[in-house]
Amino acid sequence: MTSACSVRVRGVVQGVGFRPFVFRLARAHTLAGWVANREDGVEIHVQGSDRALETFLRDLKDQRPPAARITAIDVRQDELSDLRDFTIRESPRSGRPSTRIVPDLAVCDDCVAELLDPHDRRYGYPYINCTNCGPRYTIIQGLPYDRPNTTMRSWPLDEACAAEYHDPGNRRFHAQPVACRHCGPGYELVPSSERMRDSEASIRRGAQLLVDGRILAVKGLGGYHLACDATNARSVSALRERKYRKDKPFALMVRDLDVAHALVELSPEAESLLCSTARPIVLAPARPSVNLVGVAPDSDQLGLMLPYTPLHHLLFVAGAPGALVLTSANRSSEPIAYEDDDARERLEGLADAFLVGDRPIARRVDDSVARVGACGPVILRRARGYAPGAVAVIPIDRPVLAVGGDLKNTVTLVVEGQAFVGQHIGDLDDAQCLRAFRETIADLTSMYEIDWDELLVVHDAHPEYASTLAALAFPARETVAVQHHRAHIASVVAERGAWDTRVLGVAFDGTGYGDDGAIWGGELFAGSVRNGFERVAHLRRAALPGGDAAAKHPVQAAAGFLVQLEGLPDLCAAPFDFPRRYVDAVRLVERGVRTFATTSMGRLFDAAAALVGFIREVTFEGQAAIWLEQRARRATPVEAYPFPFDGEELDFRPLLAAVIEDRQRGRDQGEIARAFQRGVARGLVDAATSLCGTHALDTVVLSGGVFQNELLLRDASDALGLSGLQLWTNHEVPPNDGGLSLGQAAMAALGPGDRRA
Numbered sequence: 001m002t003s004a005c006s007v008r009v010r011g012v013v014q015g016v017g018f019r020p021f022v023f024r025l026a027r028a029h030t031l032a033g034w035v036a037n038r039e040d041g042v043e044i045h046v047q048g049s050d051r052a053l054e055t056f057l058r059d060l061k062d063q064r065p066p067a068a069r070i071t072a073i074d075v076r077q078d079e080l081s082d083l084r085d086f087t088i089r090e091s092p093r094s095g096r097p098s099t100r101i102v103p104d105l106a107v108c109d110d111c112v113a114e115l116l117d118p119h120d121r122r123y124g125y126p127y128i129n130c131t132n133c134g135p136r137y138t139i140i141q142g143l144p145y146d147r148p149n150t151t152m153r154s155w156p157l158d159e160a161c162a163a164e165y166h167d168p169g170n171r172r173f174h175a176q177p178v179a180c181r182h183c184g185p186g187y188e189l190v191p192s193s194e195r196m197r198d199s200e201a202s203i204r205r206g207a208q209l210l211v212d213g214r215i216l217a218v219k220g221l222g223g224y225h226l227a228c229d230a231t232n233a234r235s236v237s238a239l240r241e242r243k244y245r246k247d248k249p250f251a252l253m254v255r256d257l258d259v260a261h262a263l264v265e266l267s268p269e270a271e272s273l274l275c276s277t278a279r280p281i282v283l284a285p286a287r288p289s290v291n292l293v294g295v296a297p298d299s300d301q302l303g304l305m306l307p308y309t310p311l312h313h314l315l316f317v318a319g320a321p322g323a324l325v326l327t328s329a330n331r332s333s334e335p336i337a338y339e340d341d342d343a344r345e346r347l348e349g350l351a352d353a354f355l356v357g358d359r360p361i362a363r364r365v366d367d368s369v370a371r372v373g374a375c376g377p378v379i380l381r382r383a384r385g386y387a388p389g390a391v392a393v394i395p396i397d398r399p400v401l402a403v404g405g406d407l408k409n410t411v412t413l414v415v416e417g418q419a420f421v422g423q424h425i426g427d428l429d430d431a432q433c434l435r436a437f438r439e440t441i442a443d444l445t446s447m448y449e450i451d452w453d454e455l456l457v458v459h460d461a462h463p464e465y466a467s468t469l470a471a472l473a474f475p476a477r478e479t480v481a482v483q484h485h486r487a488h489i490a491s492v493v494a495e496r497g498a499w500d501t502r503v504l505g506v507a508f509d510g511t512g513y514g515d516d517g518a519i520w521g522g523e524l525f526a527g528s529v530r531n532g533f534e535r536v537a538h539l540r541r542a543a544l545p546g547g548d549a550a551a552k553h554p555v556q557a558a559a560g561f562l563v564q565l566e567g568l569p570d571l572c573a574a575p576f577d578f579p580r581r582y583v584d585a586v587r588l589v590e591r592g593v594r595t596f597a598t599t600s601m602g603r604l605f606d607a608a609a610a611l612v613g614f615i616r617e618v619t620f621e622g623q624a625a626i627w628l629e630q631r632a633r634r635a636t637p638v639e640a641y642p643f644p645f646d647g648e649e650l651d652f653r654p655l656l657a658a659v660i661e662d663r664q665r666g667r668d669q670g671e672i673a674r675a676f677q678r679g680v681a682r683g684l685v686d687a688a689t690s691l692c693g694t695h696a697l698d699t700v701v702l703s704g705g706v707f708q709n710e711l712l713l714r715d716a717s718d719a720l721g722l723s724g725l726q727l728w729t730n731h732e733v734p735p736n737d738g739g740l741s742l743g744q745a746a747m748a749a750l751g752p753g754d755r756r757a
């Protein structure tokens, strides 16, 4: 029996080698028909024997290309047509480009095998790739995604590469960046004393420099990295000094899974995240025996990634140390360097040598950071391998641009309902990051040919955010503000597309501009994206002396909370030893000078950290809270301090009083930290259950930077599980401000007319 069917495949199926895969599969089963890209995925027409069709459909699901993600396959009976062969149909270009800009992919196993095979044409070639792997977003200069629109345009294919490129049966059929040592770009070591124009010799020399303890700048996929031997304490400390990076942990690249397992404890889920085609930095608990001095001070976690470009593999094969510090090449908070001249200039004095690749990088993309936590995998920094993929379908016809917030900025562009989340940009108080922010917006809007007249621009409600000011200056006709913490909650809802579901949203966060102009960050909402979120409860109000500066000094933040406690001991004496800054801050609060109202949970964590012993200045956002979490993690489980909820407010006074009392009694710092965090989790769950009862809700949403705290999330999810409530958290976008833009886009597109309500 011969029959025909039409198959629609949706999901991530464009730019990942899906059409050639279908082509090969159909030919293998001797089916006739065609495959073509469509707006929402791939369409296939196949005809042949029933049996062949059946196995074809089964293999389609089971053998998909590694980077493809199928969300739906619809199969319909179709009319037989007069077809003898199977072909790939070119997609006609119509109106706005429907092709997606696909994220970069780690080099695949097939290519690595060729890379290491002395008999292969591409043995040792640092730019090997195929349709299943390699650069995408970091080489695209325009759409459609064809070689002349990429940074590979200056390298014409030689005969051998062209043959592969044009052969539908080949793994490199239409692999836009295809190249080989004869026709493609190479790597070079600079400065070079000898003839280092040769890729192989350059890489070997680079690996040797790493062995010798030197710092090497390495051009990667989305920018330059600085690399050094992670086991060499002197190199690591030299790197910290040169980068002006005091305490913030460095990420590692390890040679293979064996090295990874030797360094950290990896759950099966964490391992598959580590090996996924996005190859993010994965945070995992360090093995107790591991002591890499200076890599992650004050932390019992390490951030690890596996090699993801052919060059990385070659460096390890050439003898580079099995665990390398691999950190984005910049000074402190600047964006990662990605242009050769700029990199050479900015990294002068930072790196001892440069391993420079010829292929230009079209745009900067940092490494992504992810973790498998109590509620499953979560992306903490969304960049290489994920950006600018679509994470949600937001049903709106007009394009929407949401510009995020000022910290950990990302932007989201909604085109024909697809919400594309751009790469992590950084903190916009840095002038270079602000420029990168503008470039990213110009880049995405021009690639998708957005009409600014039509565009709805969304920004945070903070009137002085740099992102807000930029948004208001764009040539768009309509702009709307979305309140920070509602955007956090909406970011979780957007991942699920549950626009009408009424939820209880808990936003525990550092800083965000509230409806009343106060600094919010401990907010509970009831409602839905469609009808808006009403603030139904919050953390008891405290004072924030010195405004945002208090976020840098935990003792200063503490002052604003502690003035509400009675019978305080002298905190400048042992065991607290608060510095002078605390006394000054108390005075500011008492006189009401430069003092703001706040309900920030982030600052409450800072206050607790100060009381437990973190009395110095923080050098990166969230440092005190992370320090506190580390202390708590090491402690045995203890009771929860009281954090009572009265229906409207969570009262921090008994919570902090308990910390002070136990500190004075000389209780172990770790136990105090643990009891504090359990108290916060308990208070959260008490408030959530009570409010779900009052408002007839059964789903709790947790978002905001505080929920990067793994211990808190675990305690809260355990307790919520017992209460029978459903728990939703972020997975695709970060719970920190990196997820704001997605939530903003959803609220602006679907929320009620008054977007702040």
Ligand code: ZN
Binding pocket: 107, 108, 109, 110, 111, 112, 129, 130, 131, 132, 133, 134
């Ligand atoms: Zn490949």
Ligand code: FE
Binding pocket: 484, 488, 509, 510, 511, 512, 704, 705, 736, 737
């Ligand atoms: Fe936030």
